[in-house]
Amino acid sequence: MQHFSAFTRIRLPSLIIKRSLSTRPIEVTQRSFANASNRTRTLAKSHGRIVVLGSGWAGFKLMRDLNKEHYDVTVISPRNYFVFTPLLASTAVGTLEFRCITEPVRGYSKDVDYHQALCNSVDLENQLIHCTSNLDDNKGEKFTVDYDKLVIAVGEYSNTFNTPGVKEYGIFLKDIKDAQRIRARVLECFEFAAQPGVTDEEKANKLHFAVVGGGPTGVEFSAELYDFITEDLSRLYPQLMEYTRMTVYDVSPSILGSFDQKLSNYATQKFERNGIQIKPGSHVLEVKKDVISIKEEGEVPYGMLVWSTGLMPNPIVESMMTAAKDPRTRRILTDKKLRVLDSKTMEPLKNIYALGDCATIKDYNLPATAQVASQKAIYLGNELNAALKSNSHVDKGFSFENRGSMAYIGSWQAVVDMRPVHEKATEGGHMAWMFWRSAYLSMSVSARNKMLIPMYWCLTWVFGRDISRF
C-alpha cells in the first residue's frame, strides 16, 4: 500500500483512464459539465428529415439502416429502447436478465434524434406530427415535429376482445415492464403460499398459474415458467410443489395452431407429460381479482394470469382517417412499396410509409410477426438509401421470404417449423432447442447482448435463477 503523499506519482496506463476526463485543475466555480463533451450535431441535412414512429422491430431496424449522413433521422416512441421480443418470456422468469434483450435507441447512433412521446395525429398537408410527451414530469406536454418523410411503425396493442377485467388483473407480455411484473408476481405467489396460516385451498388457488392464449408467446412463456418452477422453485419451496399447477387456455382446438400439425401435437404431448394442463376450446368470459370465469367450466381461481391472445390496433392508427385500413384487421393498408394508401382514392399518399404490426400490404396479407416487420424495415431502408443515389434503381416492391417459425416448449426442447424453406424441415426436441437458441443469439442486436445472453444462459444453468423480489 502506497502512502498517501505518494498518490500524485501513481498513474495508470492511459488505456485504463481513457474514459475519464482531463484532470488538469480548472476553476472551482465551474458549475456545469460543459466540457464533458464537445460534440455538436448538424441538424439540417441535404435530404431532409425522416421521422420514424416506434422503436420495435420495424422502427428500430429502419433507424439503424438509414443513411444518417444524408438523412436527419428522428425517432418518436413512448419507450426509449428496443426489446428483442423472442426472448422476453425468458426474462419474465429470470433465465435472462431484462437488460440482455434491450437496445437503447439513443445508444445506437449519436446522429439519431429521439423524443420519448406518443404521436397523437398527423397533419399530412403541412407534413407535421403532433406528439404528447409520456415522461412523468412532462406528461401531456404537447409538441409538433415536422417531417419530410414519415414512417409509421407504432405496432399494435394486446387484444382483450373486450373481455372485462383483463387490463386490470391480467398481465400482458409485450414489454419489459410486463416481464418485470410477471417475475415479481410469481415470486409473490410462492411467498404468499409459504406464509404461516395459509390454508391448503389458498395455496392451491395462489399457485395456479393461468395462461390465456396458446400461440407462440403463450406457449413459450408457459415453457419458461415450467422450467422456473421445476428447476428452481421446486428446490426452494419443495413443500409447495403439490399445490402448484399451470393451465393454458385457448379458444382454438389446439396450441401452436400456426405450426405444422405434428409439431403442435408434439408440444401438446410434451406439456401434458410435464403436467401443464391444456384447455382448448375455452372461452374466457371475465377476469376478476383472483378468479377467471370460463364459459365451459365456471369460475377458476388463479394466482397469476398472463394474457396473450393477439393484437388490436393502436389508437393513433384508428384515428388516421386519411389512411386506408384493412377491413378485417383494421391495419393500415400500404402498397408493395409500403406507401400508405389514401382511404378514398386507394392511391399512395405522399411521403408516408407504414410497416410492422400496424400495417399490411393490400392483397398481400402477411402475419404480424417480428420476421415480417424486420424484412420490411430492411426493404424500406434500402429503398430510401437507394433514392439518395442518382443512378436508376428499380424498386420491385417488397416480397417476404418466410424463414419459418420456432417456439420453446420447456426442458431444453423446442419446435422448429421451417417448411417454407424445405418441405420436410420440421423438428421437435433438443436439437430444435439448440437451433432455437443459436438462431436467436445470432439475431440479437448489439455485441454487448451477444455476450450477455450466452453468459446468462450459462449462469442460469449452473446457479439457477435469482429469486430476489424487488
Added chain:
Amino acid sequence: MQHFSAFTRIRLPSLIIKRSLSTRPIEVTQRSFANASNRTRTLAKSHGRIVVLGSGWAGFKLMRDLNKEHYDVTVISPRNYFVFTPLLASTAVGTLEFRCITEPVRGYSKDVDYHQALCNSVDLENQLIHCTSNLDDNKGEKFTVDYDKLVIAVGEYSNTFNTPGVKEYGIFLKDIKDAQRIRARVLECFEFAAQPGVTDEEKANKLHFAVVGGGPTGVEFSAELYDFITEDLSRLYPQLMEYTRMTVYDVSPSILGSFDQKLSNYATQKFERNGIQIKPGSHVLEVKKDVISIKEEGEVPYGMLVWSTGLMPNPIVESMMTAAKDPRTRRILTDKKLRVLDSKTMEPLKNIYALGDCATIKDYNLPATAQVASQKAIYLGNELNAALKSNSHVDKGFSFENRGSMAYIGSWQAVVDMRPVHEKATEGGHMAWMFWRSAYLSMSVSARNKMLIPMYWCLTWVFGRDISRF
C-alpha cells in the same frame, strides 16, 4: 436439420439435461408439480428454533453461519434478499446490474425457513413474535412465530431529521428499489431536457442533481453519477452537458468527515476539479417538488435529490420498551455477548440478542457500519454454534477489529483509510481504486456474483452503461 419423425432418437448427453424432469409418460390428468421435488424438511431439531429478524449484513451473515443441523433457523424480513450495500451506488447508475449485488435468503440453504413480513412486537414471556405480512396480496395479515432464541438485526431507517418533504420528493439509497428509482429518474431528467420546447432554464433546473449528505454513501453515489454523466450521458446528450450540474450539500464543514483529513481534502479537491460543487455548512429546511430550500442560499431547483444523511431507529426498536436503549442514538443496548439488556435492571434478557445497525454495546460504542454488523454476526454465529458442543468454551465477548474504510470518488479513483491497521496506511487515487474494487469483489457473497460483478465492470468499460429506461 433432422426430420421431425426422428426426434425420438435424438438425446443430448445426460449432463445437459440433468436439471430437467423425468420424461417418462405420466397420467395426463395430473394437476400439480408434486413430483417436481421429493424433499421434505424436518422442523423439530434438537436445539430449538433461532428466529433472525432482518436480512442485512448482520442477519444474513448470521443465518449463513448458524449450524442448521442442530438449529431450526427462521428468517423474518420485509425483503427476501440481502443487498451488498457497498456497491449499491454502482447499480443506481448501471455500472453494475441490480442482481449482481443481491443474494436471496432462500437461495442460500433449503434448511432455512423464511417469511416475508415485518415484526410488530415481541412477547418475551411466551417467547413469541407477532408479525405482519408485507406481501401485496396478504398485506396486514398477522401471524405469530415462536422462538427459542431471538436475534434482532432489523437495521435502521434513513433519517430525515424531520425535514419536511424528504420522504415525498427525495430518494434514499438503502435498497435496490431506491437504486432503481434513481436510475429511472436520472434518465427521465435527461429525456425531459431533450424534448422540444423545453427552455434553457427548465433544462438547467432539471439537470441539477442534488445530493444531501457528504458521508461515504453520498460521496460514492456522487462519484458514480459523475462517471455516468461524463462517460455515457455526455456521449448521448452532448447538447445538454452545459446545463448539467451536481451539488453535494452537508451540514458539516467537509465531506468524508470520518476519514483522515488528507483523504477528505483529496476527495474535496477531486470533486471540485470535476465540477461537482460541494456546499459544506448547508442546512436543508425543506424539500418540495423540484425545489430544495436551504437556509444559507434560499430556494434551489433540482431534477433529482438523493438524501443520505444518516440513520434513525426502526419502529420495532422504538416500541420495545423492555430493552434498554442508548440515550443518544436510541439503539438497543447489549452486553459484550450481544445479549439485549433489560431497561430496568440493565441485566441481559434471556435468549434475545441484537446486532447490526439497530444495536450498540453498552460502553463500547461502534459505528453503524457493515463491517461492525458483519463481525458481530460472525462472533454470534460462533458462540451459538459453540454452545452446541459439550466442551467448556470460554466466551470472551465481542471485540471489533477495525479494518479501515474506503470510498469511491469517481474517474477510477478512490480513497482508502486503513489507519486502524497501520498508522500510515492512507491512500487516494487509482491504486486505492484498484484496492477498493478488489476488496469489495472478495467480500461479495456468492460465486454467481463473484463472476457477475467483474464481468459487468468489463462490459461497462467496453460498452458503457445501458440507458434503456423501464
